[in-house]
Amino acid sequence: MMDLMTLIPVLDSTIRLSTPLLLACLAGLFSERAGVFDIGLEGKMLMAAFFSAAIASVTGSVWLGLLAGIASSMVLAGLHGLASITFRGNQLISGVAINFLAAGITVLIAQHWFHQGGRTPSLIGAGRFSPIELPLAGPLSGVPVLGPVYSDLLSGHSVLVYIAFLAVPATWWVLYRTRFGLRLRAVGENPAAVDTSGVSVVGMRYAAVAICGLLCGIAGAYLATALQAGFVKDMTAGRGFIALAALIFAKWRPWHAMWACLLFGFLQAVALRYQNIDIGGVVIPVQVMDALPYILTVVILAGFVGKAIPPRAGGEPYVKER
Amino acid sequence: MDKMPKWADVVLIPLISLILAAALSALVILGIGEDPVAAVKMMVSGALGSTYGWGYTLYYATNFMFTGLAVAVAFHARLFNIGGEGQAMLGGLGVALMCLYVPWPHWSLALIGATTLAALFGAAWAMIPAWLQAKRGSHIVITTIMFNFIASAVLNYVLVNLMRPKGSMDPATARFPEAAHLPTLHDLLAPLGISFSKAAPANVSLLVAVAACILVWLLIWRTRLGYEIRAYGHSETGALYAGISPVKITMITMLISGGLAGMMAINNVMGEAERLVLNATEGAGFIGIAVALMGRSHPFGVFLAAILFGFLYQGGAELALWTSIPRELIVVIQALVILFTGALDNMVRMPLEKLFLSLRRART
Numbered sequence: 001m002m003d004l005m006t007l008i009p010v011l012d013s014t015i016r017l018s019t020p021l022l023l024a025c026l027a028g029l030f031s032e033r034a035g036v037f038d039i040g041l042e043g044k045m046l047m048a049a050f051f052s053a054a055i056a057s058v059t060g061s062v063w064l065g066l067l068a069g070i071a072s073s074m075v076l077a078g079l080h081g082l083a084s085i086t087f088r089g090n091q092l093i094s095g096v097a098i099n100f101l102a103a104g105i106t107v108l109i110a111q112h113w114f115h116q117g118g119r120t121p122s123l124i125g126a127g128r129f130s131p132i133e134l135p136l137a138g139p140l141s142g143v144p145v146l147g148p149v150y151s152d153l154l155s156g157h158s159v160l161v162y163i164a165f166l167a168v169p170a171t172w173w174v175l176y177r178t179r180f181g182l183r184l185r186a187v188g189e190n191p192a193a194v195d196t197s198g199v200s201v202v203g204m205r206y207a208a209v210a211i212c213g214l215l216c217g218i219a220g221a222y223l224a225t226a227l228q229a230g231f232v233k234d235m236t237a238g239r240g241f242i243a244l245a246a247l248i249f250a251k252w253r254p255w256h257a258m259w260a261c262l263l264f265g266f267l268q269a270v271a272l273r274y275q276n277i278d279i280g281g282v283v284i285p286v287q288v289m290d291a292l293p294y295i296l297t298v299v300i301l302a303g304f305v306g307k308a309i310p311p312r313a314g315g316e317p318y319v320k321e322r
Numbered sequence: 323m324d325k326m327p328k329w330a331d332v333v334l335i336p337l338i339s340l341i342l343a344a345a346l347s348a349l350v351i352l353g354i355g356e357d358p359v360a361a362v363k364m365m366v367s368g369a370l371g372s373t374y375g376w377g378y379t380l381y382y383a384t385n386f387m388f389t390g391l392a393v394a395v396a397f398h399a400r401l402f403n404i405g406g407e408g409q410a411m412l413g414g415l416g417v418a419l420m421c422l423y424v425p426w427p428h429w430s431l432a433l434i435g436a437t438t439l440a441a442l443f444g445a446a447w448a449m450i451p452a453w454l455q456a457k458r459g460s461h462i463v464i465t466t467i468m469f470n471f472i473a474s475a476v477l478n479y480v481l482v483n484l485m486r487p488k489g490s491m492d493p494a495t496a497r498f499p500e501a502a503h504l505p506t507l508h509d510l511l512a513p514l515g516i517s518f519s520k521a522a523p524a525n526v527s528l529l530v531a532v533a534a535c536i537l538v539w540l541l542i543w544r545t546r547l548g549y550e551i552r553a554y555g556h557s558e559t560g561a562l563y564a565g566i567s568p569v570k571i572t573m574i575t576m577l578i579s580g581g582l583a584g585m586m587a588i589n590n591v592m593g594e595a596e597r598l599v600l601n602a603t604e605g606a607g608f609i610g611i612a613v614a615l616m617g618r619s620h621p622f623g624v625f626l627a628a629i630l631f632g633f634l635y636q637g638g639a640e641l642a643l644w645t646s647i648p649r650e651l652i653v654v655i656q657a658l659v660i661l662f663t664g665a666l667d668n669m670v671r672m673p674l675e676k677l678f679l680s681l682r683r684a685r686t
Binding site for chain 2: 084291
């Protein structure tokens with residue numbers, strides 16, 4: 001149906017659109033593996049998107065923007081930690097509050113600083129992440145099949161895209177090959193056991209929530225300074241929830257998370273490119289593509305296609321026995 | 323023995339949380355270079371200073387009563403229904419179908435018909451997550467979030483491809499016929515000799531919402547089913563031991579909750595817009611969470627909290643109109659209310675409990 005030349009642009013935008021999903025999904029993975037549910041991925045991304053764009057536009061440096069984005073996302077992560085770890089509040093309600101907080105405060109500050117109806121000025125030059133040419137992308141582009149795949153599809157993305165995909169093996173390594181990862185997973189399954197062995201449950205969970213904030217920060221900064229050129233109101237547009245869906249779809253495992261995000265990114269890319277898809281006379285409306293990530297997640301959650309079992313202590317505040 | 327008196331739990335803690343949220347909101351207003359006192363004055367005069375303002379305040383409050391009750395009922399069974407938004411969207415579809423395709427002789431019959439189908443559609447949309455929770459153990463928070471997005475895709479499809487009148491570019495249904503027009507508070511109060519603003523959208527649905535508050539109170543505290551719901555919410559194992567079926571309670575509670583959320587549509591779709599548009603719910607489903615938390619899941623508390631949020635919404639609209647404070651200020655206030663009354667509840671509760679304990683010790 002589609003040859004390589006029509007497929008490559010779709011796959012190219014799949015990679016672009018998967019990147020924020022992947023970063024947010026890995027963020028959620030760290031948090032939820034440590035037993036802290038996080039439905040506030042969306043809010044943290046949005047906050048980071050605004051502050052990265054705002055600082056990048058004021059200073060002209062996208063790297064300062066990235067730092068500001070990460071910092072703002074980590075502040076919200078800290079708030080989530082305070083509510084759900086220290087004060088043992090409801091983690092879901094805290095996530096809902098964080099989403100609203102970000103949705104409101106970004107527009108308020110944007111209006112106060114820039115007076116452009118809740119957006120930042122468009123980023124130009126060094127205020128944005130520019131594409132990176134992978135080595136030999138030029139000379140190799142003439143090679144049949146491999147050339148276009150390497151130089152058009154894999155090369156020419158911003159540095160954050162490569163960071164996101166490198167974060168997958170890194171996450172796997174941290175979780176399954178380090179002492180920190182073992183403890184982090186244990187805290188999400190059986191915190192009492194970790195406590196007995198003399199490791200601080202609270203400390204581990206704060207660490208996980210902080211990593212979650214860091215990754216959400218990069219995801220938000222990518223949205224505003226690489227994928228697009230500036231912040232607009234509600235620009236995350238539900239991506240935090242698609243990332244959450246991908247996390248469940250992947251059953252809380254890093255490599256599977258990457259494939260889930262690529263799948264959901266592909267659906268977004270197709271929905272963007274084609275309005276209604278005609279497959280042999282049957283027209284699939286664009287709304288089906290929009291809803292498919294959520295429908296697939298519900299199916300997975302229902303356990304009809306393999307059961308998604310969350311970390312056992314997820315959502316439960318840990319109360320030390322006396 | 324309880325750590326503190328009941329009045330402290332019911333009145334003092336929500337009050338302190340509210341004061342904290344208000345103080346932080348004032349700081350936010352200061353932070354964006356505006357005067358909080360002037361802002362509050364403008365909100366009060368805009369939302370409560372005229373029958374026009376009251377008409378909008380009560381209109382918003384009607385929405386929030388329905389969605390607040392929806393969340394509150396689910397809370398009693400310790401279920402968190404985040405899907406009020408999607409259920410209200412589907413309720414809107416039910417209202418539109420009833421109003422457009424049934425030739426009603428009188429608005430009162432149309433209201434009964436529309437309320438029934440709105441509640442049925444909302445309940446149906448809550449039924450699948452409820453069944454998945456009860457039978458397959460899928461986390462209801464996640465499934466209801468997913469169903470919000472699916473609902474908006476469904477509504478988008480229906481409005482764009484099926485219900486849009488020919489030749490119209492706007493993704494919305496045709497206008498409802500005159501017979502389905504609900505009387506506004508102006509129409510209702512005029513025979514009593516009270517003049518109420520004609521332009522304000524508050525309508526007879528407000529009375530339905532108040533009736534719903536009373537019925538939910540009766541259900542939760544005066545019926546066997548309500549007792550079972552509360553027992554299940556208190557302790558699942560205890561309820562099981564008492565012969566209460568978790569599957570039954572989960573299903574029934576979520577059906578009631580979804581039905582209440584769906585019923586919101588008689589206010590915003592039938593009472594105000596008089597046609598179904600995209601994004602008709604405007605986030606009211608989520609505000610239900612804040613309303614239920616603040617109202618401590620009690621129907622009377624929900625009633626009061628809904629009016630407070632109605633005031634905030636109308637006041638916020640006035641601020642956006644006359645000052646440079648964007649409407650999003652309300653979203654921030656809403657977030658702070660959810661944060662303090664919900665997630666950070668223990669931050670207020672723990673020191674207060676200590677205080678009451680030491681007071682009691684000092685007395686004995």
